[in-house]
Amino acid sequence: MERCEALVIGLGAMGAATVYQLAKAGVNVVGIDRHHPPHTFGSSHGDTRITRLSVGEGAQYVPIVRNSHRIWRELEALSGESLFEQTGLLVLTSSPDFDPADETDFTLRTIALAQTYGIEHEVLDAAQIRQRFPQFAQVRDDAIGYFEPEGGFVRPERCIDVQLRLAEQRGATLYKGETVTHISSDEQGVTVTTDQRTVRADKLVVTAGNWAGGLLGAPFDRLLSVYRQKLFWFETEPDAELVGHSPTFIFTHGPDDDFYGFPALPGEGSLKVATAQYHSASTPETLDRTVSAEEEREMYEQRVQGRIAGLTDRVVKSAVCAYTVTPDRHFIIDEHPRLQHTLVVSACSGHGFKHSAALGEAFAQWCLRGKSELDLSLFSVGRFEQECQSL
Ligand SMILES: Cc1cc2nc3c(=O)[nH]c(=O)nc-3n(C[C@H](O)[C@H](O)[C@H](O)COP(=O)(O)OP(=O)(O)OC[C@H]3O[C@@H](n4cnc5c(N)ncnc54)[C@H](O)[C@@H]3O)c2cc1C
Missing domain, CATH: 3.30.9.10 (D-Amino Acid Oxidase, subunit A, domain 2)
Known part of the structure; x- marks a missing residue:
């Protein structure tokens, strides 16, 4: 069985940012995606995504998008690619x-x-x-x-591609065209089974986008x-x-x-x-x-x-x-209620791309230290207590 320190399921906007930040921090990370990102089957294609500092969806998003704008510029400097166009x-x-x-x-x-x-x-x-x-x-x-x-747009396919390439250059192992079929956990770590292998990890981040409900089951299948x-x-x-x-x-x-x-x-x-x-x-x-x-x-x-x-x-x-x-159109970012060592990230209700670079950094911090510098507590799954209890 392969072993790693951190495993990321789904290498779209959120997963690409997470594997890049983990690899940058020197973590032995494996990423798995059922398709070959960037691709057109999920939530991260179509050439452009709006980004803005004043995020009318809520004040909790302002510090996140600020960090993302910093990271897009860092990624541009590292890759020579244009990712963030400040068109106003x-x-x-x-x-x-x-x-x-x-x-x-x-x-x-x-x-x-x-x-x-x-x-x-x-x-x-x-x-x-x-x-x-x-x-x-x-x-x-x-x-x-x-x-x-300062508002404008980012180029989603390029952002994903650049982060995956930089992650691989920093030692990340990426398996593309491989589907995760089962996840289990115990006190020591997580075991992830795909249609091709089994991998054991200390920490798991699930960023499976549209497929998250089906992969994770209750309560996520009802909430997403x-x-x-x-x-x-x-x-x-x-x-x-x-x-x-x-x-x-x-x-x-x-x-x-x-x-x-x-x-x-x-x-x-x-x-x-x-x-x-x-x-x-x-x-x-x-x-x-x-x-x-x-x-x-x-x-x-x-x-x-x-x-x-x-x-x-x-x-x-x-x-x-x-x-x-999600039912309130905000994100879910929380530890899984039953799987140990597992962070679950919803595909972010149609407004997540602008935050993805910064969230990847926060998820890498969670893998390393059990918490992130950004306060993500408003995105807990517990806010849907009623929905969770009725399951
Ligand atoms: C039309 C549209 C317009 C949008 N506009 C904006 C905008 O202007 N600004 C903004 O900030 N946000 C916008 N968003 C939202 C933003 O694009 C999403 O929040 C973000 O792209 C979601 O990223 P993700 O990583 O969660 O999902 P995805 O990028 O879809 O990635 C999920 C990945 O998981 C993989 N996967 C799933 N299941 C498995 C499995 N079992 N095994 C292995 N791999 C698996 C998939 O293949 C996929 O690559 C928009 C979204 C859409 C659809």
């Missing part, structure tokens, strides 16, 4: 039901957090938004905008739901000023009418936009991985047409990617 980020609410006193509004929450944490930003009214960003139409007179110069998401790259018109002139953005135009997007990337002739849906659950095995012509047309008519100048209705590329979501 525009968050906008332009909605008929906008209430300036509504503390749940995403733009207002983002502004409040930026003020509390001293994050550089500008608050923009409708006239300023129209003047600064004429490519975005349908800005109501009572619209409110938040602009964060998989939701199909669609990504669209619409063709840019030849003279559109969207390349290098446009920020990364998150727009709310009404209840159930929000979407986000990225600047058009040089040489690609397209701009990526997407929505998020949480009403129709799926599984990694049954997920429909193709986007239909009907879905493309719907996206154009409902979100793009009349809202972003310089795009045609032609979709040059589309993709399906899946969120794995």
Whole structure:
């Protein structure tokens, strides 16, 4: 039986960051993935992921993303690859039901957090938004905008690839195309069985993304739901000023009418936009991985047409990617209630990539010292006590 100090199951966003940080710390680490990351079967593909310091999802995320921004730059220096593009980020609410006193509004929450944490930003009214960003139409007179110069996007496939390569250079052993089928533990450590081998480890980190519920069983199978998401790259018109002139953005135009997007990337002739849906659950095995012509047309008519100048209705590329979501849409990061020496990481409810570099560092600290410098206690599985008890 092979032995190692730390084992990581799943080498996507979270797992790649974890094996890299463990290898960097000199730990004898093994990583296992059922596919060949970066790949298109999980939650970490599609060219771009938004990152922002004022994380409207909650104050607990601000220290995490700050660390990630530091680590992306370290990884760029080590690899020579461009990973983090600081394009500026525009968050906008332009909605008929906008209430300036509504503390749940995403733009207002983002502004409040930026003020509390001293994050550089500008608050923009409708006239300023129209003047600064004429490519975005349908800005109501009572619209409110938040602009964060340090926000932008990271390139998920490249981030994963770079971290896995650097991990291997530092001695990590990575098994790709190999599926973990069983995990057991005792006081001394953990035994992980794959379709090809058995490995014994002192510590185990499970970052299995969409598959975590199936692999870990109760209570995780009940707490983690998989939701199909669609990504669209619409063709840019030849003279559109969207390349290098446009920020990364998150727009709310009404209840159930929000979407986000990225600047058009040089040489690609397209701009990526997407929505998020949480009403129709799926599984990694049954997920429909193709986007239909009907879905493309719907996206154009409902979100793009009349809202972003310089795009045609032609979709040059589309993709399906899946969120794995907890009941409160926050992360689960906690020790497994029954398996000893095992840390469980949920795929982070559709907003985890920006935090992954820093979380990898924190998980490596957990393997080494039993705790991390970042306070991750708000992500405990115990907050779902009721759900856990009913199992
Ligand atoms: C469409 C979409 C848009 C998003 N946008 C953003 C954004 O703008 N900003 C942001 O911060 N976040 C965003 N996210 C969320 C973010 O991408 C995810 O939180 C993150 O990528 C999850 O990483 P992960 O490592 O948990 O999962 P994954 O990257 O999917 O990795 C899990 C890995 O585990 C492997 N695995 C599973 N089971 C086994 C097994 N039994 N044996 C071996 N290997 C196994 C899989 O093959 C896979 O490689 C988005 C997600 C999606 C889907």
